[in-house]
Amino acid sequence: MALKALSPDYEKHIEYRDAEKNFHGNRVVYVHWEEHLSFCSAIAFPLPPDMPFAAFIEAIVKPHYALHPEFEKIAWDKVEWMIDGVKVKPDLSKSLADHGVGHKLLIRFWTQGLSGYRNSAS
Amino acid sequence: MQSLDELRHIQTQIHTISHYNKYFDGIGEFPHMHDRVWYLSVPKSFFDDARTAGPFEFMIAIGFAFEYVLTNLLFVPFMSGAAYNGDMSTVTFGFSAQSDESRHMTLGIEVIKFLLEQHPDNLPIVQKWVDKWFWRGHRVLGIVAMMMDYMLPKKVMSWREAWDIYFTEAGGSLFHDLARYGLRAPKYADVATAEADHVSHQNWATFYQYSHAAAFHTWIPDREHLDWLSEKYPNTFDKYYRPRWEMWAEMAKQGKRFYSMALPQLCQTCHIPMVYTEPGDPETICFRHSKFKGDTYHFCSDGCKDIFDDEPEKFVQAWLPVHQIFQGNCGGATVPDVLAWYRLNVGADNMDYVGSPDEKLWDSWQTGAVKAAE
Numbered sequence: 381m382a383l384k385a386l387s388p389d390y391e392k393h394i395e396y397r398d399a400e401k402n403f404h405g406n407r408v409v410y411v412h413w414e415e416h417l418s419f420c421s422a423i424a425f426p427l428p429p430d431m432p433f434a435a436f437i438e439a440i441v442k443p444h445y446a447l448h449p450e451f452e453k454i455a456w457d458k459v460e461w462m463i464d465g466v467k468v469k470p471d472l473s474k475s476l477a478d479h480g481v482g483h484k485l486l487i488r489f490w491t492q493g494l495s496g497y498r499n500s501a502s
Numbered sequence: 503m504q505s506l507d508e509l510r511h512i513q514t515q516i517h518t519i520s521h522y523n524k525y526f527d528g529i530g531e532f533p534h535m536h537d538r539v540w541y542l543s544v545p546k547s548f549f550d551d552a553r554t555a556g557p558f559e560f561m562i563a564i565g566f567a568f569e570y571v572l573t574n575l576l577f578v579p580f581m582s583g584a585a586y587n588g589d590m591s592t593v594t595f596g597f598s599a600q601s602d603e604s605r606h607m608t609l610g611i612e613v614i615k616f617l618l619e620q621h622p623d624n625l626p627i628v629q630k631w632v633d634k635w636f637w638r639g640h641r642v643l644g645i646v647a648m649m650m651d652y653m654l655p656k657k658v659m660s661w662r663e664a665w666d667i668y669f670t671e672a673g674g675s676l677f678h679d680l681a682r683y684g685l686r687a688p689k690y691a692d693v694a695t696a697e698a699d700h701v702s703h704q705n706w707a708t709f710y711q712y713s714h715a716a717a718f719h720t721w722i723p724d725r726e727h728l729d730w731l732s733e734k735y736p737n738t739f740d741k742y743y744r745p746r747w748e749m750w751a752e753m754a755k756q757g758k759r760f761y762s763m764a765l766p767q768l769c770q771t772c773h774i775p776m777v778y779t780e781p782g783d784p785e786t787i788c789f790r791h792s793k794f795k796g797d798t799y800h801f802c803s804d805g806c807k808d809i810f811d812d813e814p815e816k817f818v819q820a821w822l823p824v825h826q827i828f829q830g831n832c833g834g835a836t837v838p839d840v841l842a843w844y845r846l847n848v849g850a851d852n853m854d855y856v857g858s859p860d861e862k863l864w865d866s867w868q869t870g871a872v873k874a875a876e
Contacts (some may be wrong), residue, residue: 383814383816384556391815397820398797398825404827404830408828410800414786415785415786417742418707418711418749420707420711421708421767421776421777422767422789423764424765424825425764427792471665483797483798484800485798485799485802486789486791496745497746498745500742501784501785501786
């Protein structure tokens with residue numbers, strides 16, 4: 381154990397506070413629209429692992445970014461996706477779990493030709 | 503002795519708050535909010551981390567890194583700002599506390615010299631704590647950066663200027679003095695110094711879009727204020743941040759004042775939403791992560807990642823507000839449920855300053871002052 385603790389059995393009492401089992405069947409998934417930092421950070425959702433990627437885009441991603449003035453210009457079939465550091469071309473009919481979206485993993489996406497309000501990455 | 507000082511400080515702070523609580527919203531439930539509200543988890547986790555360390559690490563954390571290296575950034579420019587803006591209640595507290603701070607600084611520096619003189623093996627241990635607590639303190643002080651650059655009606659100096667004087671110059675001579683013991687300046691001091699051009703803007707933008715979930719108001723800086731920021735931040739403001747405020751101003755004008763309705767990803771170590779950008783690339787979020795026992799943990803910076811990697815068993819236990827909400831431990835599943843659990847008075851404590859009861863009261867006072875002067 382890296383931690384120096386007074387108690388010799390410290391490890392036995394560690395509370396893994398964000399273990400997947402604590403989320404009632406969901407996994408925490410983070411998503412981030414690159415070059416659009418008016419959304420100050422990636423955003424977090426508790427999602428069922430069997431949610432199809434298409435539903436993830438329609439029900440989660442789109443409503444939360446719809447306010448941005450560039451949202452209407454997004455060509456969704458050309459969006460570049462990255463799951464946990466790996467560029468992927470998602471199969472919309474397959475689930476998040478099928479795409480390897482485990483608990484507390486990050487999904488980033490780039491929209492070609494759109495780099496924020498007046499190209500400021502905002 | 504210092505404990506007695508700190509008890510007195512909290513008393514004088516509460517006394518200050520009590521004056522404002524008679525007139526302004528969002529202050530009355532601060533002890534209840536401290537253990538619950540998402541952004542208060544940032545200072546809470548800082549002090550909980552220090553309190554649960556050993557006594558020597560605690561002294562480096564509080565007595566040295568916080569009191570000696572960083573406290574001047576809080577007490578000097580911030581209190582000057584309060585005085586300059588006629589906030590005499592805060593000044594009364596600040597001046598009273600400040601005389602104690604010099605004694606706390608003396609204590610911190612003596613303890614660190616004592617530890618370093620005892621045995622050469624102490625050097626790497628002390629250095630590690632200096633690195634850790636400098637970084638944790640830098641993250642917490644980002645709140646002060648935002649207050650100085652965005653919240654003070656009349657500005658005294660920018661956060662960038664304060665950082666240059668009180669960290670780069672004053673801190674530089676301190677570490678020059680400690681070099682004789684083999685101690686070097688904190689790791690990532692260069693990253694923190696570069697961040698001084700960004701941190702206040704990134705933090706205020708965060709609170710701006712989460713104002714519906716905060717017990718204080720935010721607002722878009724007016725043109726004069728934007729010009730001041732452009733002047734003080736010539737390398738970053740016009741390029742990255744001014745367009746952001748202008749975009750939000752346009753949206754507000756169209757009746758679409760921007761609030762982010764999703765919860766942010768948080769840093770496992772500092773608990774701040776992961777809003778900070780890559781060193782040298784202000785257009786890309788700095789994403790860092792570590793794996794521990796099969797799970798993934800996310801960090802806003804190399805500084806926060808290093809702290810986790812050194813003691814993962816401690817930081818996997820962090821009470822991250824966003825994850826706690828998802829687990830159902832914060833009053834319910836909807837934003838109104840969570841705000842009720844915070845005891846946040848919706849419509850008064852939160853949302854934009856424009857249209858708030860605070861604005862209405864302030865404007866009525868200003869009108870009264872103009873009438874009295876006529």
